Amino acid sequence: MTRGPLARARRADPLLVALIALLVATFVGFGSGAGSTGTQVTAFWLLMIAVQVPFAVSARRVAGHLTRSGTEDAHGGAMWRLFSTAGVVLVLGNVVQVVLVLRDPLSVGAAIGTDPQAASLALAMALIVAALLRYPMGEMGAAARLRMRIDVATVMAAATTFGLWIFELPPGPRDAGWVLHTTTVMLVQPGLFLVAVFAVVKILLGGRSAFVRTAGVLSGTTAMLQAVLQAVPVPYYVAPPTMSWLFAANVLASGLIAIGARVQERQVRAGARTAPQRAKRPYSLLPYAAMAAVWLLAAAVLALHGLDLRAWVVVAGANVTTALVVARQVAAFRHIAELLRERDELTAQLTRMAYHDALTELANRSLFMQRLSDGLAAGPVTVFLIDLDEFKPVNDAYGHATGDRLLIEVGRRLRGCVRAGDTVARLGGDEFAVLILDVSDDRRRQVADDLARALRGTTRIGAVEVPLTASIGMAVGRDGGQDPDSLLHEADMAMYATKEHRRHLSAGNRK
Structure with missing residues (x-):
């Protein structure tokens, strides 16, 4: 019996198997602490290249297929083309990083990235964010658009709260140079990734997506993971106890993106729709989960450290996310009231049409x-x-x-x-x-x-x-x-x- 394209898409894919195996081996290797610091740093950047190359290739193939098919959203093809370009930029930056690591594997820049690698990361993220922001939202009314924006703001407030809680101010005298350096660090690392979170969440909540479901979930998860990883203070990246696990987590984040791109490629080739049908549930749990996560963080911070400066930041974030969720509920209640009013008016109109003569408006x-x-x-x-x-x-x-x-x-x-x-x-x-x-x-x-x-x-x-x-x-x-x-x-x-x-x-x- 001949298998259909979707059935063939569900068969085991050698590249997916290899990527998953690579991620498992990465956690086992880094988790065991095997090898010297220089060896781990070099292996980390080579692994990053190993997972970013498949991402760039799969993204390019998805873009090409969408462009040739002529049946999918043209914006989807343009978006995936920018994704592929971003992947190439990341690979080139990491190749340069490997060359520099081989010269001095024990330097701080070898572990956290040199200026060329940081520049390639910033450029790649800018391309990804531009692709996501340019992708249009689905058709929705004014009330639905307002609720979606509040949901996005809630998730962003939660992500910002976690970022501020994790972020460590750079050392040094508090002069103009320190302010410039701090601002640059916040914009290039956690700030840029927060924008990426915003773009991903906008697509996930906007009722229209250029991702198949699995790729969309992996992309959203990875964006949030990267936002956290980029906000981790530098000392944790150069201290042996935490360096290995952070290396593994970064490889995992990039690997998940590569897996998502490969799943997208297979599904698109099999004829799956990249713009999913309307969800069965007419609301998203993501904003509520974000609010709950911030309150759990606030409880943990207060229990462990008391009401210090960081606790005030987290408590403020908890109040902001709660206020946004309340505003979203008020907007939803107003929309429900409007729907009920329209229903009553329509019922009255239908009842009148059913029991009255259309010409004279007398009883029928x-x-x-x-x-x-x-x-x-x-x-x-x-x-x-x-x-x-x-x-x-x-x-x-x-x-x-x-x-x-x-x-x-x-x-x-x-x-x-x-x-x-x-x-x-x-x-x-x-x-x-x-x-x-x-x-x-x-x-x-x-x-x-x-x-x-x-x-x-x-x-x-x-x-x-x-x-x-x-x-x-x-x-x-x-x-x-x-x-x-x-x-x-x-x-x-x-x-x-x-x-x-x-x-x-x-x-x-x-x-």
Whole structure:
């Protein structure tokens, strides 16, 4: 049986297996402390090259495939092309770093990176951030866009809190040079990676992504890991107990990016969509997790160190993230209230459409029969059935627009003959009905006379005078004595009797 492209994509990939094995071996090797400091430093930079080359190659292949296919988002191809360029810059910077390490493997620059390597890192990160920021967000309304921005701000506030907690001020006298150096360190290392976190989170929360799910998760995880690693003070990178583990963590971060790029390449080649469908859950847990992480950090810092300067920073970060989450909830509640209001308005509109005549806005047959049934169950009712006598000639002579305006005028006149609690309905065509509840005989006769006067003579419709005559039939229903259909039929028979009587009178007058 032939396997489909997605099935083939799920088979073990030699490169993925090699990358995973390399990461495991990296942790085992560095964790065991094997080799001298110089050997570990050299191995670290060689391993960085080993995982960055596959990233650059896979990113270039993804960009090429998206560009050639013509079915995917063009922005995705441009983004992955910049990713590939960033990978090449990283590789070149690390090659230069290896050459310099071989000259002096025990220097501080050998462990933390020399100026050329730092410049390549800054340029590569700038390319990655530019690619992520240029990628457009998915279609969303103003309310959803506001909530997304608050979510991004929450995650960024949490990441900044962790960065400030970890960050160590450089040693030396607090002069202008120290301020410039400190600012540069913050911008090039944790600051730049915080921007990367912002860009990744914007895509993850924005409803549109150029990543398949696995690649997106790996990219987001790596961005946050790198933000933490770049904020680690320099002394930890040159002290043997922590140096090995930090080397391993940096290789892991770069390796995860390479694995994500390779997964993206395989999925794209297999025909997977790079822009996932809308998530089943209409919200993200990421901002809440960020807030919880900051509060856990605050609790740990207060328990271990008390209320020192760093604790104040973390507590401030916890309050900021909490305030943002509260603001997000308020925005969500306002949006929910707006949706409920729109739902109620739509329900009312649909209900009105279901129970009212679209032309005259009177009750339709369904609503009339419902109110007639309720009225009969409560007590005596009176039904007037009205049929316009000369409506078809009006349509034929003046057109249907004039006929419609005549029907609207008839409805207006009928409403003027009854009280607010009575029901006036258009049953269909030129047939109308009036329902009044529990009235005296005098009131019943008064309504009948008012209806007859209102529907007699002529009326002006636009520029023409049209005749207006109607036949009216009345039926009285007693409590529990009749059902709605039989009472309406009785009024119908009375109406036709009136119509026949008028016809005979008219024929006698002609004789």
